[in-house]
Amino acid sequence: xxxxxxxxxxxxxxxxxxxxxxxxxxxxxxxxxxxxxxxxxxxxxxxxxxxxxxxxxxxxxxxxxxxxxxxxxxxxxxxxxxxxxxxxxxxxxxxxxxxxxxxxxxxxxxxxxxxxxxxxxxxxxxxxxxxxxxxxxxxxxxxxxxxxxxxxxxxxxxxxxxxxxxxxxxxxxxxxxxxxxxxxxxxxxxxxxxxxxxxxxxxxxxxxxxxxxxxxxxxxxxxxxxxxxxxxxxxxxxxxxxxxxxxxxxxxxxxxxxxxxxxxxxxxxxxxxx
Amino acid sequence: xxxxxxxxxxxxxxxxxxxxxxxxxxxxxxxxxxxxxxxxxxxxxxxxxxxxxxxxxxxxxxxxxxxxxxxxxxxxxxxxxxxxxxxxxxxxxxxxxxxxxxxxxxxxxxxxxxxxxxxxxxxxxxxxxxxxxxxxxxxxxxxxxxxxxxxxxxxxxxxxxxxxxxxxxxxxxxxxxxxxxxxxxxxxxxxxxxxxxxxxxxxxxxxxxxxxxxxxxxxxxxxxxxxxxxxxxxxxxxxxxxxxxxxxxxxxxxxxxxxxxxxxxxxxxxxxxx
Numbered sequence: 001x002x003x004x005x006x007x008x009x010x011x012x013x014x015x016x017x018x019x020x021x022x023x024x025x026x027x028x029x030x031x032x033x034x035x036x037x038x039x040x041x042x043x044x045x046x047x048x049x050x051x052x053x054x055x056x057x058x059x060x061x062x063x064x065x066x067x068x069x070x071x072x073x074x075x076x077x078x079x080x081x082x083x084x085x086x087x088x089x090x091x092x093x094x095x096x097x098x099x100x101x102x103x104x105x106x107x108x109x110x111x112x113x114x115x116x117x118x119x120x121x122x123x124x125x126x127x128x129x130x131x132x133x134x135x136x137x138x139x140x141x142x143x144x145x146x147x148x149x150x151x152x153x154x155x156x157x158x159x160x161x162x163x164x165x166x167x168x169x170x171x172x173x174x175x176x177x178x179x180x181x182x183x184x185x186x187x188x189x190x191x192x193x194x195x196x197x198x199x200x201x202x203x204x205x206x207x208x209x210x211x212x213x214x215x216x217x218x219x220x221x222x223x224x225x226x227x228x229x230x231x232x233x234x235x236x237x238x239x240x241x242x243x244x245x246x247x248x249x250x251x252x253x254x255x256x257x258x259x260x261x262x263x264x265x266x267x268x269x270x271x272x273x274x
Numbered sequence: 275x276x277x278x279x280x281x282x283x284x285x286x287x288x289x290x291x292x293x294x295x296x297x298x299x300x301x302x303x304x305x306x307x308x309x310x311x312x313x314x315x316x317x318x319x320x321x322x323x324x325x326x327x328x329x330x331x332x333x334x335x336x337x338x339x340x341x342x343x344x345x346x347x348x349x350x351x352x353x354x355x356x357x358x359x360x361x362x363x364x365x366x367x368x369x370x371x372x373x374x375x376x377x378x379x380x381x382x383x384x385x386x387x388x389x390x391x392x393x394x395x396x397x398x399x400x401x402x403x404x405x406x407x408x409x410x411x412x413x414x415x416x417x418x419x420x421x422x423x424x425x426x427x428x429x430x431x432x433x434x435x436x437x438x439x440x441x442x443x444x445x446x447x448x449x450x451x452x453x454x455x456x457x458x459x460x461x462x463x464x465x466x467x468x469x470x471x472x473x474x475x476x477x478x479x480x481x482x483x484x485x486x487x488x489x490x491x492x493x494x495x496x497x498x499x500x501x502x503x504x505x506x507x508x509x510x511x512x513x514x515x516x517x518x519x520x521x522x523x524x525x526x527x528x529x530x531x532x533x534x535x536x537x538x539x540x541x542x543x544x545x546x547x548x
Contacts, residue, residue, distance in 0.1 A: 167518060168526060174519035178494070200519070204526065205533045206511075213515040216490045220452070237480075241487040244441060245448035245474070252442060252478065259479045 001239055002041070002159075002192060002225035004073050004094070005034030008060065010047025019047060019056050027060065028067035035068040037230035041094050042068075044085065045075035053081040061088045073120075079107040086115045094118035096227075097161065098148075100125025100140045105147065113151035120159045120194060121145065123180065130163050132170075134179035137162060141184060145191065155190035159225055164195055167210070168203035174214060178221040185222030194225035197235075208234060216242040237264045275513050276315070276433075276466060276499035278347050278368070279308030282334065284321025293321060293330050301334065302341035309342040311504035315368050316342075318359065319349035327355040335362045347394075353381040360389045368392035370501075371435065372422075374399025374414045379421065387425035394433045394468060395419065397454065404437050406444075408453035411436060415458060419465065429464040433499055438469055441484070442477035448488060452495040459496030468499035471509075482508060490516040511538040 007030045010016050018026040034042055042064060046056035053076065061072060065088070073094040074085040082095060095112045097120035098104045112119040121144040123137035124130045131137045141160055148158055162180035165173045177195075184193050197218065201210035212234055215226070219242040228235055236258075244255045258264045281304050284290050292300040308316055316338060320330035327350065335346060339362070347368040348359040356369060371394035372383045386393040395418040397411035398404045405411045415434055422432055436454035439447045451469075458467050471492065475484035486508055489500070493516040502509055510532075518529045532538045 171524055171526070172521045175521045205530070206515075206539050209511055209538075210515055210519075213490045213512060214519055216487045217494045217516065217519055220491045220494050237483055238487060241480075241484055242491065245484075245488055245491055247446050247449045250445055252445070256479070264483075265480050 001219070001243055002194070003039050003230050004041045004043050004096075004194065004225065004227040005037070005039035005070075005230045006043050006196070006227050007034055007229060007231075008042055008064065009045040009075070010056065011045060016047050019060065022059065024063050024066075027063050031064040031067045031070070034230050035070040037236075039070055039230045040225075041071050041073040043073045043075045043096060043227060045096075046081060050078060053078050054084040057081040058084040058088055061085045065090055073118075077104060077108065079111060082108065082111050086111060086117070092118070094120065094159065096120045097122050098144060099123075100127075100144060102126060109147060109151065112148070113153065116153070116157075118157045118159060119148060119153060120161055121148065122161045123163050130165060132176065134162075134176055134183055137176075137180045138183050138187070141180075142187075145188060155188055156192075158188075159192040159194040160184050160188065161195050162193065164197060164199040164214075166202035166204075167200055174200060174217070178217060181218060181221040181223055192225050193223050194227060195223065196227045198228075208232075211235065212238040215239060219243060219246060233264065233267075240264060275493070275517055276468070277313050277504050278315045278317050278370075278468065278499065278501040279311070279313035279344075279504045280317050280470070280501050281308055281503060281505075282316055282338065283319040283349070284330065285319060290321050293334065296333065298337050298340075301337050305338040305341045305344070308504050309344040311510075313344055313504045314499075315345050315347040317347045317349045317370060317501060319370075320355060324352060327352050328358040331355040332358040332362055335359045339364055347392075351378060351382065353385060356382065356385050360385060360391070366392065368394065368433065370394045371396050372418060373397075374401075374418060376400060383421060383425065386422070387427065390427065390431075392431045392433060393422060393427060394435055395422065396435045397437050404439060406450065408436075408450055408457055411450075411454045412457050412461070415454075416461075419462060429462055430466075432462075433466040433468040434458050434462065435469045436467065438471060438473040438488075440476035440478075441474055448474060448491070452491060455492060455495040455497055466499045467497050468501060469497065470501045472502075482506075485509065486512040489513060493517060493520060507538065507541075514538060 044060050046053050071091040073096050075096040076082050095117045098109045099122035123140050162177050164177050167173050197211050200214045201207035215238045240255050318334050320327050345365040347370050349370040350356050369386045369391045372378045373396035397414050436451050438451050441447050471485050474488045475481035489512045514529050
């Protein structure tokens, strides 16, 4: 599983404040803790203030790279902010994201092609938003993959997001995502499939339980990457277990190692000697 | 999900003792608690002492039926014990099980046909044991379903067990079960698919975690019944959540109801007023 750590996101209140106050220690701690928890990429979202976003993105990239070597996933719809980040990164980056929306195709896709980045593709556009069927989502994916490949990006560099909508607003919503994943996997066996997971449980009680279960089922459908909190112990358990059950953990070595190191399993209470 | 409560099993030490000592209260408490937890059937296994099994089965059936109205799943390879149970049951029963093994086909199948019971079919035989591929298991299933249908049992009365072997002994073992489930679902859309789940985690640490994850993935593959401990709260959570995500819980009503009644979710510590 290719993990994209989600925590450095300027739409979160504490992160927005840290960006505003140039709180290096706070950002670097988020970078380090997510890297140590096994992130393959760190998502970097500088927030939504267009007049400051490029400058904030540049500061974030420089600050994070002082703390760790994990590649970055530059998360913006703003070409200027993306370019500011792309000119500073020291490891091959990812861009989050291009969709079927015209401004993204015109403004973001050319940057991915110019810098030959990894690239997240979202199965939505500006005509219908998020299609309510796997076939509708595939149609957009087909178009975006074709554009990226014509521009010179290999399928291996593409991370397709099937999109996740809340089960509370539609009984079929998880199935639509699973089917979309299965069809992407069948049609583009060399592409990656990534997604945030937590939208599935919006408006429901027991959100962690729903997110964990959804993770296992999405892995079974063919998800091989996720945008998540890598410090979430229960989600990590579900990820390692579902990958093991899908035959991706030879001799159960990754699972067993994670158990022995205490990364998964119940945290034992510390015993004090009398 | 059609739940077959697994606890009244004479191969478990405490149950064996209760049977030997005719401990009515113990058996009836197992029957009641499993029924209240939502069992659709209660498995009844009288143990493995051939000289006493028929008499023990009769006592168990009578004892359980005094305590609850849940249909019984008579679990034996011994035709005499099965007949003793079948002659006493007051609700349409299930038999557990017929496999491709000759004694089962000769001794157990005729009873299922005579009493028109629901019937569990195991994907194994006495030539190769449990086949190491989904195609091998399907071949046995094809033969058993044909025999049962020729004998007059409708597909709706058949519960096919794809069989589960330990992930610790083969990295592909869960996938073989998932594929077997998918092929049964495609070939016999009106049959049920049932299984015990806990074999998957044999020899591994964190067995409950592995069993829960496996449950979600098996439900996604098409499992619609399971032989399990219905009082296992975490397994119940995973079952309700995975069925909801598979679109089988309209408006999330079953999930929400289970949450509101306290059947799923963390048990809150009782508060004492000062």
